[in-house]
Amino acid sequence: MLLELQNSILKMVAQGDELGVMLARLCSEVELLLPGAHASILTLDENNLLHPCAAPSLPDQYTSALDNIPIGPSIGSCGTAAFLQKSVTVIDIKRDPLWEPYKSLALSFGLRACFSSPIFGSNGTVLGTFALYFEEPRAPSLLEQTIVIGCLPICMIALESHERLQEHRRLAFTDVMTSLPNRAKFYEALQKKRSNDEWSLLLLDVDHLKTVNDTFGHAAGDDLISVVATRLASAVHPLPAYRLGGDEFAVILDETLRKPLEEIVDRIVAMARQPVKCNGHTILPTVTIGIARSNECFSVAETRHHADIALYHAKDISRGTFAIYDETIASVILKRAEAIRNVAEALNDNRIEAWYQPIVRIDTGEVVGVEALARMRLSDGTIVPAAQFHEATKDAHVAVNLTQHMIRCISRDVGNWLRLGIPFQHVGINLSAADFSGNDILQSLEKAFAAENVPLRHVILEVTESVYICEQNQNIANKIASFRAAGFKVALDDFGTGFASLTHLITVPVDIIKIDKSFIDHLGCEHAGTCIVEGIIDIAKGMGMRVIAEGVETLAQAELLVERDCILGQGYLYSKAIPADEMATLLERRGQRQDSAPKIEGAVQRRGGIRA
Numbered sequence: 001m002l003l004e005l006q007n008s009i010l011k012m013v014a015q016g017d018e019l020g021v022m023l024a025r026l027c028s029e030v031e032l033l034l035p036g037a038h039a040s041i042l043t044l045d046e047n048n049l050l051h052p053c054a055a056p057s058l059p060d061q062y063t064s065a066l067d068n069i070p071i072g073p074s075i076g077s078c079g080t081a082a083f084l085q086k087s088v089t090v091i092d093i094k095r096d097p098l099w100e101p102y103k104s105l106a107l108s109f110g111l112r113a114c115f116s117s118p119i120f121g122s123n124g125t126v127l128g129t130f131a132l133y134f135e136e137p138r139a140p141s142l143l144e145q146t147i148v149i150g151c152l153p154i155c156m157i158a159l160e161s162h163e164r165l166q167e168h169r170r171l172a173f174t175d176v177m178t179s180l181p182n183r184a185k186f187y188e189a190l191q192k193k194r195s196n197d198e199w200s201l202l203l204l205d206v207d208h209l210k211t212v213n214d215t216f217g218h219a220a221g222d223d224l225i226s227v228v229a230t231r232l233a234s235a236v237h238p239l240p241a242y243r244l245g246g247d248e249f250a251v252i253l254d255e256t257l258r259k260p261l262e263e264i265v266d267r268i269v270a271m272a273r274q275p276v277k278c279n280g281h282t283i284l285p286t287v288t289i290g291i292a293r294s295n296e297c298f299s300v301a302e303t304r305h306h307a308d309i310a311l312y313h314a315k316d317i318s319r320g321t322f323a324i325y326d327e328t329i330a331s332v333i334l335k336r337a338e339a340i341r342n343v344a345e346a347l348n349d350n351r352i353e354a355w356y357q358p359i360v361r362i363d364t365g366e367v368v369g370v371e372a373l374a375r376m377r378l379s380d381g382t383i384v385p386a387a388q389f390h391e392a393t394k395d396a397h398v399a400v401n402l403t404q405h406m407i408r409c410i411s412r413d414v415g416n417w418l419r420l421g422i423p424f425q426h427v428g429i430n431l432s433a434a435d436f437s438g439n440d441i442l443q444s445l446e447k448a449f450a451a452e453n454v455p456l457r458h459v460i461l462e463v464t465e466s467v468y469i470c471e472q473n474q475n476i477a478n479k480i481a482s483f484r485a486a487g488f489k490v491a492l493d494d495f496g497t498g499f500a501s502l503t504h505l506i507t508v509p510v511d512i513i514k515i516d517k518s519f520i521d522h523l524g525c526e527h528a529g530t531c532i533v534e535g536i537i538d539i540a541k542g543m544g545m546r547v548i549a550e551g552v553e554t555l556a557q558a559e560l561l562v563e564r565d566c567i568l569g570q571g572y573l574y575s576k577a578i579p580a581d582e583m584a585t586l587l588e589r590r591g592q593r594q595d596s597a598p599k600i601e602g603a604v605q606r607r608g609g610i611r612a
Contacts, residue, residue, distance in 0.1 A: 001033055002033075002146075002147060002150045005026070005029045005030070005033070005150075005151075005154075006150065006151075006153075006154050008025070008029070009022055009025065009026050009029075009154045009158065010154065010157065012025065012158075013157055013158050013161050016165070019053065019158060019159070019162040020053060020054055022158050023041045023053055023054035023155065023158060024054040024055075024056045026039070026041070026054070026151060026154065026155070026158075027039035027040065027041060027054050027055060027056050027057070028056050028057075030132075030147060030151060031056075031057055033147055034132070034143070034144055034147060036134065036135065037132045037133070037134060037144060038055070038057045038058050038111070038132065038133040038134075038135075039054075039055070039056075039057070039130070039131070039132055040052070040054070040055040040058055040063070040078075040130075040131045040132075040133060041053045041054045041055070041119075041128060041129070041130055041131075041155060042066065042078050042082075042128050042129045042131070043127065043128040043159065044071065044082055044126055044127060044128050044129075048070055048071050048082075049068050049069065049070055049071075050066060050067075050068070050069045050070075050071060050078060050079060050082065050128075050129070051066075051067055051068065052064065052066050052067055053128065058109070058111075058133065059109050061109075062105065062106070062109045062111075065105055066078075071083040074097060074098050074100070074101075075098070075101070075102075076090075076098055076099050076101075076102050076106075076114070076116075077089070077090045077098065077099070077114035077115065077116035077131060078114075078116045078129040078131050080098050080116075081116040081117060081118050081129050081131075082118050082126050082128070082129050085118050085120075085126055086118065087115070087116065087117040087118070088115075088116050088117075089114075089115045089139055089140065090113060090114050090115075091113050091137055091138060091139050092112065092113060092137040093106050093107065093111060093112055093113060093114060093137075094107060094112070094137070099114075106133075110135050111133045111134075111135065112134060112135055112136050112137045112138075113133070113134040113136065113137050113138050113139070114131055114132070114133050114134070115131065115132045115134075115139070115140040115144070115145075115148070116129050116130070116131035116132075117129065117130050117131070117148055117149075117152060119152055119155045119156055119159065120152070120156060121156060121159070121160055122156065122160060127155075127156065127159045127160070127163075128155070128159060130148055130151060130152060130155055132144060132148060172184065173185035173188070175229075175243040177222060177225060177226060177229075177243070178225065178226055178229035178230075178243050179229075180229050180233060180240070180241055180242060180243045180249075181240050181241075181242045181243075182242065182243060182244075182245075183242070183243075183244045183245055185240075185242060186242035186244060186250050186252075189240075189242075189252055190252065190300060190304065191300070193252065193294070193300050194294075194300070196294075196296040197254070197294055198254070198294060199252060199253060199254040199293075199294045200252075200253040200254075200261055200291060200292065200293045200294065201250065201251075201252055201253075201291070201292050201294075201303055201304060201307040202250065202251040202252075202253065202265070202268075202289055202290070202291050202307070203244075203248070203249075203250050203289065203290045203291075203307045203308060203310075203311045204232065204248070204249040204250065204251070204268070204287045204288070204289050204290075204311075205247050205248055205249075205287065205288050205311060205315065206224065206225065206228050206247035206249075206285060206286075206287055207285070207286045207287060207288055207319045207320060208286075208319075209221055209224065209225070209246070209247040212224055212278070212283060214475065216278065216279060216281045216283075217279060219278075219279040220278040220279035220280075220281055220283070221278075223276075223277075223278035223279050224276070224278045224283060224285055225243075225247065227276045227278070227285070228249070228272055228285060228287065229241065229243060229249070231268075231271040231272055231274070232249055232251070232268060232271075232272070232287075234271065235264070235267045235268045235271050236251050236253070236264065236268070239251065239252065239253065239254070240252075249287075251268075261291070261293075261324075265289055265291065265322050268287065268289065269286075269287065269289070269320070269321070269322065272285055272286060272287040273285065273286055273320075286319060286320035287320070288311065288314045288315050288319045288320060288321065288322070289311065289314060289321075289322035289323075290307045290308065290309070290310030290311025290312065290313070290314050290322070290323055290325070291307060291310055291322060291323065291324045291325065292304070292306035292307035292309075292310055292324075292325040293324070293325070306325040306330075307325065309325055309329060309330065309333050310322075310323045310324060310325040310329060311323070312333065313329045313332065313333060316394060335391060336391045336392070336394065336395075339389050339390075339391040339392035340391075340392045340395045340398050342376070342389060342392070343376065343389050343392040343393075343398050343402065344392075344398060344401075346376045346377070347398075347401055347402065347405055351376060351377045351378070351379075352374055352375070352376055352377075352402065352405055352406070352409075353374075353375045353376075353377060353383075353409065353579065353580075354372045354373070354374065354375075354406055354409035354410050354413060354580065355372070355373050355374075355375045355577040355578060355579055355580070355583075356370040356371065356372055356373070356413075356427070356577060356578060356579075356580065356583040357370060357371050357373060357570055357575060357576065357577040357578075358370055358570065358574055358575050358583070358586060358590075359371060359428070359548060359568060359569070359570045360568070360569060360570065360574050360590075361567055361568060361592065362549075362552070362558045362561055362562050362566070362567050362568065362569045363562055363567050364592075365574075365590060366590055366591070366592040367586060367587055367590045367591050367592060368425045368426075368568065368592045369425045369426040369427065369428065369460070370424075370426075370427050370428065370583060370587075371427070371428035371430075371462070371570065371577075372406060372409075372410045372427055372428060372429055372430070373385075373386055373430075373577045374386045374402060374406055375577070376388075376389055385577075393432055393434075396434035396437065397434075399432040399433075399434035399435070400432075400434050400435060400438065403429075403430075403431060403432060403434075403435050403441070404444060406429065406430075407429065407444055407445060407448045408448055410427055410429055410448075411448040411449045411451065411452045411454060412452060413580040413583075414427055414449075414452065414454050414458060414459075415449075415452025415453060415454050416580075416584075417584055417587065418453075418454060418458075420584070422584055422587045422588055422591060423587055423588070423591030423592060423593050424458065424587055424591060425458070425591075425592060426457075426458050426459065426460050426489065427458060427459060427460065428460045428461075428462045428491060429445075429459065429460070429461055429462060430462045430464075430493070431461055431462065431463055431467070432467065433466075433467045436467065436475060436476055436479050437475075441479070442479070442482055442483065442486060445459070445461075445486075445488070446486060455487075456486060456487035456488050457487060457489070459488050459489070460488070460489040460490070460491050460511070460512065461483055461488050461489070461490050461491070462490075462491045462493040462514070463476075463480070463490065463491070463492060463493060463510075464492075464493045464494050465492060465493065465494050465495055465496070466494075468480075468492055468504065468508070476508065477507065477508040480508055480510065481508075484511070489511040489512060490510045490511055490512070491510060491511065491512035491513070491514055491548070492505075492510045492512070492513050492514065493514045493550075494514065494516045494550075495513045495514055495515055495516055495536060496515065496516045496518070496519055496532065496536065505539075505543060505545075509543070509545075510545065511545060511546065512545060512546045512547070512548060513536065513539075513540045513545050513546075513547050513548070514547075514548045514549075514550050515533060515536050515537075515547060515548070515549050515550060515566075516550060516551075517550045517551025517571070518551075519532055519533050519536070520533070520549050520550065520551045520552060520553075520557055520561075520571075521551065523556075523557050523560045523561070524556060524557070524560050530560070533549075533561075533564065533566075534564055537564055537565060537566050541565070546568065547566050547568065548568040548569060548570060549561050549566050549568065549569040549570075549571075550569075550570055550571065551570075551571045551572075552569040552570065552571035552572075552573045552574070553571050553572050553573050554573060555573070557573070558573060
């Protein structure tokens, strides 16, 4: 009978049945073999506290009273057996001093005697106790002792199997680096939420982790992730913080934290910003947070998506802060998604065209170069300027594809002009931040212009000031240096709007500075605006860089620029962007010849511009 009992429990262990179910079955089978006995199994935790596991015939009020009782030399039969690591027999609970603190409890439920044995693990540690209670004062019979001895190994197997499963589950749901619950645990917790519950979802990104990895090494990046994890866990305790992978974290806020949402978020942001040593380097970390509140109108999956949208918006608007999803954010993201879809379709249908705006010598009116600008042709033939689909370029994939398409168009147009003998000096090509994140932009440029037999001296790569200073590692500097080494000229576009330190012009030199239109607009109108333009021109001249004034719209502006020794400009005074064939005609008429002598001293052309 004992062998049959052992086999039935071992089968349940092999099947992976729940621990409580298995041991309750064991106790019930023992009680069938031993009428008049009540079987009980307690487990022992790492803090030496006992917990009820199975006692099918004992009252719930009694077993629940045994929870969290510490073991000791006089803690009833079970607490003493676990402490002394040997079987303990109490023939009369009413009179035995071991039961003094608990006898009234046991007696109130008609329990008069108890025989308890420790359950040892395979390594000799005590895992719990197996006990038989009797309703009259007496010692266990030989059969009862034999049955208990036969059950102890089965209990050990069941408990150790459960521990292994629990450890396996813990590891499966725990991030190794941070010891936080991982993505799988996060999704498990999220599945338990309901849309009509009051809860909020926070998604966090650690800002500039790639920069830290590239600059200080991955060991520093790992340290940064660990520090942010610790600070985040502290900020939202007692709720868990989850690491979803990489630099992504999440927190599910509910009624457990009785604080306003903004207060909790402010605490997270403030704690994250504290300086930290990472692999020997001092770093000032920041996190960006996207937040979505539950709503009975949205499913849990939609709330998760809303938090993603809010995070995306926060990173786009201002890193190191947070954004809470609302209809305004949704509208912005929907417009961007529409723009991305439209540009992607236009690229696929070959409806993105390269148009060109001339760059002129203000003193002679000669066209010395052009800037290539993207235009999208709609299905009805309408031409859409780049400003109207600029939102799409915030998607890195679209931005890179757009640049690659423009390179192919521009190289083909310039190759045609040169083969036709059209006077042409240079073309400016705008590069985005996304173009610098990959490793193939230089090869793409070289390959495209080589295929059209266009010497690279005809190409100027325009980089906005915000891109120029956006990377704190050497990526941008190295790419600019490689462009110039390959034979390209590099222009710093929109100069003055990105708040770049002039130190950048020393450490990462360029060939041309393009003064932003916002400064040209204030020429002559106010002393400060004029002084800034004069200062930029003087700095560029002193560093051997050429200057192009953007957004020249009036003759007065042109005259003021020439007076200050800035002889290159572009803007509506001369022409808007025009298609390649019209630009070819304009270059035939006004293009500066290679042998044309500079005429810096000449007067400003007063022919109403050179619009085609």
